[in-house]
Amino acid sequence: MIRSFHRWPGLLALALVTLLALSGAALSVFPAGERIAAPQAEAGLTVAALAERIQEVHPGVEQIRRSPSGRITAYWFDQGAPGAAVIEPATGQDVASADPNQLERWLTKLHRSLFLGDGGRIAMAAGAAAMLVLSLSGAALVARRMGGWRHWFAPLRGSLPGRLHVEIARIAVFGLILSSTTALWMTASTFGLLPDGGAMPAVPAEVSGETGIALDHMATLRQTPVAELRELSFPYPGDATDVFTLKTDRGTGYLDQGTGALLAWADLRGWERVSETIYMLHTGQGAATLGLVLGAMALGLPAMGATGVLVWLAGRRGRPRIRGNQPAGRAETILLVGSEGGSSWGFAATLHAALTQAGQSVHVGPMSGFAPDRYARAERIIVLAATYGDGAAPTSAKGFLDRLSALDDAPDIPLAVLGFGDRSFPAYCAFAKAVAAAAQAKGWPELMPLDTIDRQSPQDFARWGSMLGEALGIPLELSHQPVLPTTETLTLVSRRDYGADVQAPTAILRFALPRVSLWQRLTGAGFARFDAGDLIGILPEGSALPRLYSLASGRRDGFVEIVVKKHPGGLCSGQLTALEPGDTATAFLRRNPGFRPGRGRAPLILIGAGTGIGPLAGFVRDNARHRPIHLFFGMRHPDSDFFYGEEMPAWQEERRLTRLVTAVSRGARPHYVQDALRGDATEVARLIRGGARVMVCGGRDMAAGVADALAEVLAPVGLTPAVLKAEGRYVEDIY
Structure with a gap:
């Protein structure tokens, strides 16, 4: 459910949220640039002193504004002609044009409304909503994949696009949630869906009628530091009834132009402070460093979009499509899959099809999505669990044992556990055994005893299926056809032979790198990326079961190399050690990220x-x-x-x-x-x-x-x- 909630908004709104992210990241640079370029007022400078300096240069000054970056801008009339400039606070002199940056204005209109007015604003709000949904559901998926929030920054494994997607998400998701939430707030405020909250003091009914008081005689202006100033508006020349209007970080007030007295004052209200804080968080105005950080996080979204599409496409190729998969809340049988390379999903698809044909309603999902509260109609739960490395949980089973341990009581639904592994490994089906042991310790009722499948054997699976059919009281035949990964043809270029003198013929076989398509380079599929320690699967003639060999080379070496010992009666080793330069073998690559030297400098x-x-x-x-x-x-x-x-x-x-x-x-x-x-x-x-x-x-x-x-x-x-x-x-x- 969460995965679908994450996938479809991402795919449908990918272009829109990418545009939002890129334009937002570009706009985040401007507040920082303005903060660096703007002349800053010296410490202790008052509004009265600043206004006097500007008035000396521009006697017709009408308004002084201070932006959140500290930039001072003055507006005036000179012989009937309007003027404006950025001001050096130390002298009151003009230092730069006050004209807005045209690129910034263009990007702002694109970011806010796509140049389409209110309709564009609604579209971009929909993009922000999609970004919020993606961020929240993505955070939940990352937590589920890592085995809980406590393991948020635990090491990753899996394909390169998948690792990049999660690595970026683990950092960027916080900024994306903040940016999308504040965007939706600002849109709601623009359309009047939130209270305005602006507070202006009542217009004074009586003024002194006098004019011309010196600015440095106005106590309020002398007591207000420039660091708190937002705007100072001067009275209209010749109008004795007009007043000074002062806006600061604390509120707004009116000052008598003849006496300097504070005629009225209204403090900034809480709601207005909240709105201003949200504006600051979203735009970076007044918090340039935060804006740059959020902009950098926004740049992660296009990267996550690209890697997310690659992961989705790889998932469609690597995981069989399960037709008629029922929602968990309506299914009688729950199949939970723990898989690392994807092969266990194929067995789950075969079992799903057979049970469905027998009249059962079946739901298939990852073990990491284990949620007993959702299984309202379930009559049985079947776990198909592979093992990763030395007994660890595979990728799609992260967090299962923690969730089971956290339950007060085990589900009152009979359980069957089927493990997948290779008997030649010491930790054969160790994770499946751990699941069965934890279930027994929790008092989970047993549908069938723990059973195992060796080397993806269809015969073992069919045998277990017959036993499951007997337990359910239905005829059940499981005829599984393993789906092999996409293979490549490798051509042997050289060989070195050893071991004949000790009756252990062994060869170091070096194959040429197969040609790699542009798509494979982008996705890391095939032999586009590999390292020493990864595994190569060789499909021998006359067998449907591949044999795995550890690679003695990486992609940067420019060749594919393995060391093969000929075993008596060994089908694959016999064929490989019989190869001569120019001969070919059919192979596929399988990652083995658990067997890596790591990046450190430790010996x-x-x-x-x-x-x-x-x-x-x-x-x-x-x-x-x-x-x-x-x-x-x-x-x-x-x-x-x-x-x-x-x-x-x-x-x-x-x-x-x-x-x-x-x-x-x-x-x-x-x-x-x-x-x-x-x-x-x-x-x-x-x-x-x-x-x-x-x-x-x-x-x-x-x-x-x-x-x-x-x-x-x-x-x-x-x-x-x-x-x-x-x-x-x-x-x-x-x-």
Whole structure:
């Protein structure tokens, strides 16, 4: 609901709100420019002294105005001809023309009314309303994505357009809410929908009838500092019944031109102060710095519009369209999806179609939108949950466990949890298991026991569907056809072979970069953007299930590189290691933002064995900033599988690699990377205590041994691998 409330005003009013934002940002510069250019009155200068200085230069002065920026403007008649100028307060002399800036006037008319009068004002008010709706709904979506308001500035992951959209929104949304709210207030005031609130004192019935008192003899003018002045109007020459009119930040009063007495006074009312404050907040007049800040935030709106469209288009491509999706309040079955890459949504679409065909009314939504109060007719809730990284919630499930924990009582609606994962990973379906455990601890009634799907298996899904049908008392057949991402054809340009001497044939395969369209460059799709540590999916011939390999290169390297070991009977590894230069493979890219070195300057401790060296070598190759990198690399024998051994000396000479520690497991004394860590315990502990980040890539057994070794190494300094993981300083890419 919130997502739709955010999406459609944005798409329908994109051009209008962009015009509002750009013109508003441009107008925000003028108050600052005026404040810088305007001669400022010296401290302690009174209105009486200022008026005398101006009157000496312009005897026919009729009015003196001070703008919120401090600029003094005088208006006069000289021999029947009107004149006006910006005044230097110290001398009363003219310093600049008082004519308004034509560009500012043009932009103001565009911003307020599109040059269309009242009709244009209403249109721009509609744009401001759309901006307010976008800002409020966007803030709610950001909070939901981050797992609550407390995590507003938590690290992001996902596609580049999606991250940019949220990063900009997290800052700009506050300014956009303020600007759109004040715009709507000012429009309502313009059309008389709000009380005027202006207070003028009663016109004095009696005056002295005298004229010509010196300005410095008028007590009120002597006691009023120029810093409080808004406007001073002089009596009409020759009219003894006319008076001085003084407007200040405190109110408005009339002064007798013969005696200088204050004849009447009216303080500025509260409503008028509110209106003036709102005007200041919206225009920046009187608050130039704030105006520039709001203008900068307004510039974020076009950027958010562009990235929002890209995210919307990517979502339409990456997430299957679910036809007949019922509102949550009218559905009998609620399907909640926790997905990182989008594949779980495909399974949800298959289940939705099957249940709908069986006569059920079904609603599908993200786990992050979990709201039991909305499920008025629900008879069951089914959670389809993938796992991100080392057991974390995937993107569309952020905040689910926090919302569940915050409930006083679990929903009185039976629950089934289905996890998606890969059994080769240690944290297989860990998030789904955490959801099931939290639900059980909360006393949530169970529809079916927790079940899991390994490697997106359609067979596992069909088996689970049969069990669900039995639990519901309806025939249910789930025939799921996985939808693969858009693939590219990669051409092999070179290969280096290792491992034949130890019966572990392995190859470093380097492919040419595929051609990238302009659209892919703009959206970051395909191979337009990637880094070492990202994943490449290879679709082997004769299989519908892709295999994933860690990239040993980034886009800036100018090639796509992976390290592949041939496994006995391995379909994909066998096909890849049989490729010769000029041959091709079908592949797609998958981001892996959780396995990144990060942008800091803290040392890196890279630990890998066998083909796990791939992404680690990519990190070293990309280390142009000479960040300290300590690489622990385990191999069988340096003569057979010292991957990247030719490059290591050059990387050390170029200061891309600070130190290399190798461990050989097939020598006279078998030595593994965990043994190398223990042997270098003092230096490893020193680096980690100083803020180093640990990155591990390789097989599960190696990773487990490394974790045990680090636990021993860190015990004397009071740290553990678990603490480092919680701090984001220990990350793994394990297979």
